[in-house]
Amino acid sequence: MTLLSRIFRSESLLYVLWANELIRLIWAPQALQAASGWLMIAYAALSLRHVRSGTLILCLPLASIAAILATLFNQWSRVLAGFENAAVFMAFFGSIVLLRALADRRREISTARSLFDGLRPDQTNGAFLVGAHLIGSILVVGVMAILAPILKNDADDTVRRRAAEASQRGMCLAPLWSPFWVASAFATQQIPNVPAWEIMALGLCMAAIGLVTSHAIYARGVGFPDLWNALKGFAPILPAVALCALMIAALSGLAGLGTLKALIATVPILALLT
Incomplete structure (x- = not known):
């Protein structure tokens, strides 16, 4: 159970997202693009327990409105595309962590x-x-x-x-x-x-x-x-x-x-x- 809890953490998923985006810079098949979207959804879900209440108050209504609009206009594919496009920012955070580690030494x-x-x-x-x-x-x-x-x-x-x-x-x-x-x-x-x-x-x-x-x-x-x-x-x-x-x-x-x-x-x- 302890091993699983360590693996299925938002921090671990960040490394996977980072690696996925680095690969996509060189080779970008459709499967990796789709994977980035689902990985982002999983990352967002795992990160909810770390989010401050003020941020939740801001984000939950926006997410609810997006879900309602996606359902009414049958645009869930656009929602997934948004998560796919957002994955690059997670990769950026990974590079920033590495940059900080390099700077320290x-x-x-x-x-x-x-x-x-x-x-x-x-x-x-x-x-x-x-x-x-x-x-x-x-x-x-x-x-x-x-x-x-x-x-x-x-x-x-x-x-x-x-x-x-x-x-x-x-x-x-x-x-x-x-x-x-x-x-x-x-x-x-x-x-x-x-x-x-x-x-x-x-x-x-x-x-x-x-x-x-x-x-x-x-x-x-x-x-x-x-x-x-x-x-x-x-x-x-x-x-x-x-x-x-x-x-x-x-x-x-x-x-x-x-x-x-x-x-x-x-x-x-x-x-x-x-």
């Missing part, structure tokens, strides 16, 4: 951590705001797996929460201009008569305003010299981030993969290389 991360150790908390938050924006413009939410290990191992929950909030503010401004984000790519496709560089330029200006405003509100005591010194702490990880960015861009361009799928494929390759 990299010497560059240890060096960056030592550089950040001597900084004030507001300096660290200011650097994380800008760093999360720049790195997140390429690695999308994968930037969190890169920045998290840079904090001191004995950092308390308050320090980690504030650093996470600063990182989230910086990262969430990246979709305004970065073509690596689905939102930016979608906007470019929807308005083909507008050159992409104009969209990126306008978005970059808006992101800059957001960064300056956020810094003024949350880290106003950090001047430019202090911020620049803090940003130097990212220097050790820049080559690795640049390599990852080049691999993502190459996979996107040569294999025709979207940014999300390219990132899913890149992380295991990095794990093999390192």
Whole structure:
């Protein structure tokens, strides 16, 4: 019974989903696509006991409405297709876990951590705001797996929460201009008569305003010299981030993969290389 309970867990199913999506990047028969949908349904069912009550209150009515509409219009196949399409996000989470594990053991991360150790908390938050924006413009939410290990191992929950909030503010401004984000790519496709560089330029200006405003509100005591010194702490990880960015861009361009799928494929390759 104990063995079965270990096997039939949402965490174990996540690995299966991840492996299934990695295979589908190379070879995508209909059977694997259908399997991804049913695996997602099983994963959602097994995860219900871990979901907070507030999330259940939000999701259950939406699921009920979807079930009613699917029944009325005989569109259950569309529901299954939605689960199949959502499987890529589970694979992304698997790659993020692997990316975090890789970051934890990299010497560059240890060096960056030592550089950040001597900084004030507001300096660290200011650097994380800008760093999360720049790195997140390429690695999308994968930037969190890169920045998290840079904090001191004995950092308390308050320090980690504030650093996470600063990182989230910086990262969430990246979709305004970065073509690596689905939102930016979608906007470019929807308005083909507008050159992409104009969209990126306008978005970059808006992101800059957001960064300056956020810094003024949350880290106003950090001047430019202090911020620049803090940003130097990212220097050790820049080559690795640049390599990852080049691999993502190459996979996107040569294999025709979207940014999300390219990132899913890149992380295991990095794990093999390192």
